[in-house]
Amino acid sequence: MDEKGAHSLEIIGFACSYCTFKASEMAGSLRMKYPDEVKLIQVPCSSRVDPAFVVKSIFEGADAVFVAGCHPGDCHFIKGNYFTRRKIAALKEMFDTFSMKDKLRLFWVSAAEARRFVEKVTNFCDEIKEAKNAGKRA
Amino acid sequence: MKTGIFICHCGHNIKHTVDVGRVREYFSAFPHVALCRDYPFVCSEPGQDMIRESIEKQGLDRVVIASCTPSLHDDLFKDLLRKSRLNPFLLRRVGIREHCSWVGDDLERNTEKAIRLIRAGLYSAAHYVPLEEKQVEVTKSALVLGGGVSGLSAALFLSKMGLQVYLVEKEATLGGHVRSLRDIWPMKRDGEALIEEMEGELRARGTVEIFTSTTLSAFEGSFGNYRATLATPSGGRGVVAGGVIVAIGFTPFDARVKGELNYGRDERIMTTIDFERGAERLSLPDKPRVAILHCVGSRDEQVGRPYCSRICCINALRVGEAVKERYKDSYVECFYMDVRAHPRGGEEFFEETQEKGVLFTRGNIAEIVPGAKGLLLRGEDTLLGEVFEREFDLAVLSIGMGPATDARSLSSLLKITLDKDSFFLEAHVKLRPYDTAVKGIFIAGTCAGPKDTEEAISHGRASAVKLFGFLSPGYAMVDPFIAVVDGKRCSGCRMCERACVAKAIRYDEAKRIAQVEEAACMGCGLCNSTCPSSSIVLRGYVDRAIDDEIGALVEAI
Numbered sequence: 021m022d023e024k025g026a027h028s029l030e031i032i033g034f035a036c037s038y039c040t041f042k043a044s045e046m047a048g049s050l051r052m053k054y055p056d057e058v059k060l061i062q063v064p065c066s067s068r069v070d071p072a073f074v075v076k077s078i079f080e081g082a083d084a085v086f087v088a089g090c091h092p093g094d095c096h097f098i099k100g101n102y103f104t105r106r107k108i109a110a111l112k113e114m115f116d117t118f119s120m121k122d123k124l125r126l127f128w129v130s131a132a133e134a135r136r137f138v139e140k141v142t143n144f145c146d147e148i149k150e151a152k153n154a155g156k157r158a
Numbered sequence: 159m160k161t162g163i164f165i166c167h168c169g170h171n172i173k174h175t176v177d178v179g180r181v182r183e184y185f186s187a188f189p190h191v192a193l194c195r196d197y198p199f200v201c202s203e204p205g206q207d208m209i210r211e212s213i214e215k216q217g218l219d220r221v222v223i224a225s226c227t228p229s230l231h232d233d234l235f236k237d238l239l240r241k242s243r244l245n246p247f248l249l250r251r252v253g254i255r256e257h258c259s260w261v262g263d264d265l266e267r268n269t270e271k272a273i274r275l276i277r278a279g280l281y282s283a284a285h286y287v288p289l290e291e292k293q294v295e296v297t298k299s300a301l302v303l304g305g306g307v308s309g310l311s312a313a314l315f316l317s318k319m320g321l322q323v324y325l326v327e328k329e330a331t332l333g334g335h336v337r338s339l340r341d342i343w344p345m346k347r348d349g350e351a352l353i354e355e356m357e358g359e360l361r362a363r364g365t366v367e368i369f370t371s372t373t374l375s376a377f378e379g380s381f382g383n384y385r386a387t388l389a390t391p392s393g394g395r396g397v398v399a400g401g402v403i404v405a406i407g408f409t410p411f412d413a414r415v416k417g418e419l420n421y422g423r424d425e426r427i428m429t430t431i432d433f434e435r436g437a438e439r440l441s442l443p444d445k446p447r448v449a450i451l452h453c454v455g456s457r458d459e460q461v462g463r464p465y466c467s468r469i470c471c472i473n474a475l476r477v478g479e480a481v482k483e484r485y486k487d488s489y490v491e492c493f494y495m496d497v498r499a500h501p502r503g504g505e506e507f508f509e510e511t512q513e514k515g516v517l518f519t520r521g522n523i524a525e526i527v528p529g530a531k532g533l534l535l536r537g538e539d540t541l542l543g544e545v546f547e548r549e550f551d552l553a554v555l556s557i558g559m560g561p562a563t564d565a566r567s568l569s570s571l572l573k574i575t576l577d578k579d580s581f582f583l584e585a586h587v588k589l590r591p592y593d594t595a596v597k598g599i600f601i602a603g604t605c606a607g608p609k610d611t612e613e614a615i616s617h618g619r620a621s622a623v624k625l626f627g628f629l630s631p632g633y634a635m636v637d638p639f640i641a642v643v644d645g646k647r648c649s650g651c652r653m654c655e656r657a658c659v660a661k662a663i664r665y666d667e668a669k670r671i672a673q674v675e676e677a678a679c680m681g682c683g684l685c686n687s688t689c690p691s692s693s694i695v696l697r698g699y700v701d702r703a704i705d706d707e708i709g710a711l712v713e714a715i
Contacts, residue, residue, distance in 0.1 A: 048256025068683030
């Protein structure tokens with residue numbers, strides 16, 4: 021972490037190969053810009069994301085984590101994302117106990133929604149940045 | 159372990175916002191990294207030769223290629239590893255173009271991001287093991303959904319190549335919208351005759367089964383062996399198809415949505431389709447005044463159609479020409495935003511209609527008011543910036559194309575994606591325009607976006623050629639990313655069995671452990687993340703690899 025605080029943010033995103041990762045590829049091809057703090061890990065399906073990965077990311081020092089998959093009903097693996105939704109909801113409860121519910125987010129982005137992907141990650145990054153700065157001032 | 163890292167400049171695409179030299183230096187000092195090189199185009203012939211030579215000379219056992227996104231050129235690089243006698247699953251692709259150099263402008267920060275991304279790839283590749291691709295037999299048959307021109311042209315090609323074709327049409331007759339066209343521009347052909355010709359040729363072939371008034375009710379399986387259930391008038395029918403071509407066409411824009419145009423409430427207001435079908439039944443005065451409205455249901459955010467439908471300008475021009483030919487002294491005025499006479503010869507046709515006396519006014523029509531004597535059109539001339547009111551005897555609306563009504567339900571059934579306008583999305587705009595993200599499912603014709611007849615026919619044929627290329631070897635290689643059980647650690651809690659969507663996990667009563675049926679496993683990894691002891695793992699995405707990837711992304715540089 022450097023002093024300016026400009027580089028000190030790391031956000032890890034788990035993106036499913038069939039929807040969100042495809043959207044991120046499209047965002048790249050369209051030369052859309054989003055914060056470089058966001059780094060993706062490709063998983064075959066959002067249901068591959070073990071809640072332990074999220075916890076591990078926070079332990080390792082990530083400031084926030086998001087899990088993103090196909091819209092409900094559109095999962096390539098039929099209903100993997102429903103499992104993800106329940107797991108992440110349970111995990112959020114746990115995070116809430118430690119007052120860090122805001123550090124975890126789940127959202128759906130289809131392969132066509134490059135713009136939505138960029139909006140989602142940019143907003144999430146801004147929120148995390150703001151919360152972090154507020155914490156520093158306090 | 160000997161890892162080789164190859165960083166691509168992609169010309170200037172990566173180099174201009176990532177300091178490639180610094181990345182190379184950073185990794186050169188890494189333990190287990192035998193060599194780290196950068197190259198202008200890794201995918202080029204000399205680039206490939208360089209990788210191959212390095213693998214053979216240095217005896218590399220892991221290859222990390224940092225270049226474009228992993229889904230591009232994947233087969234090319236896998237083949238390269240095979241040729242270098244290295245297992246293709248020891249390759250790790252890192253996307254530093256779509257995910258780094260193209261999405262950020264700052265050289266410093268992009269370089270740091272690239273280093274982190276490549277490091278994540280490097281750490282995770284350390285856990286890779288050689289995997290064997292499985293060869294599965296494919297059924298040399300194709301399911302074509304939609305019996306319009308593009309579906310027919312796909313079916314014709316596939317059956318000619320000797321494949322069994324199942325052609326499914328939801329209407330009672332084949333041909334779709336083209337059947338009702340009288341005069342297809344620029345061929346000057348009758349739509350019905352064209353369809354009859356294609357259908358006749360198709361029916362003469364023994365390897366084609368045509369289902370009319372039929373819809374797809376269930377769909378499962380994987381590339382090479384898709385199992386589809388068809389709801390035919392005589393009951394359900396199951397077919398096995400190696401691949402699918404989706405050609406379900408379009409829906410014409412319903413002009414009634416734009417209430418201010420009063421379509422459907424007055425006979426003198428008609429669409430281009432109505433005009434095509436019933437122009438001769440019109441009773442117009444000797445010197446008729448005809449208004450033609452472009453872009454009805456196209457380039458219109460208010461009705462949720464922001465795109466250009468490509469065909470409607472030509473249709474509007476054809477109406478103008480037809481009126482001028484029948485009534486020499488007619489007054490024909492087109493109201494346009496921009497004239498986009500799309501296909502070849504379109505611009506010349508635009509010129510011709512102008513010479514024939516069709517007038518063009520750049521403007522939007524706000525309202526059509528039917529009156530006893532005529533239709534009153536109110537609008538704004540956007541070149542002069544003036545509001546006008548004019549009387550006409552007939553108004554023709556050049557309507558655009560919308561997605562097919564069952565596009566959404568079919569996309570859920572086949573698990574293929576729709577774009578923002580509900581047309582089917584191609585896998586890559588330029589490199590894979592006919593493919594979908596699902597292997598063996600192709601899109602053809604207007605269900606993939608507005609097209610004219612000629613384009614729809616060639617699009618159908620192109621998709622058919624692609625599918626034939628996939629099926630012709632008679633076998634396919636399947637990615638070995640399936641779940642495996644560690645028998646020693648499995649406690650037999652059966653959580654994975656309950657979770658598995660594909661029903662690929664079976665409980666072995668004798669051994670009291672879970673077992674995976676390889677052929678049924680889809681490779682989603684749900685079981686892996688459900689297992690309390692991680693004793694069932696998804697090959698290629700094992701826990702340790704992802705754990706290390708996480709660490710590598712946040713670790714200090």
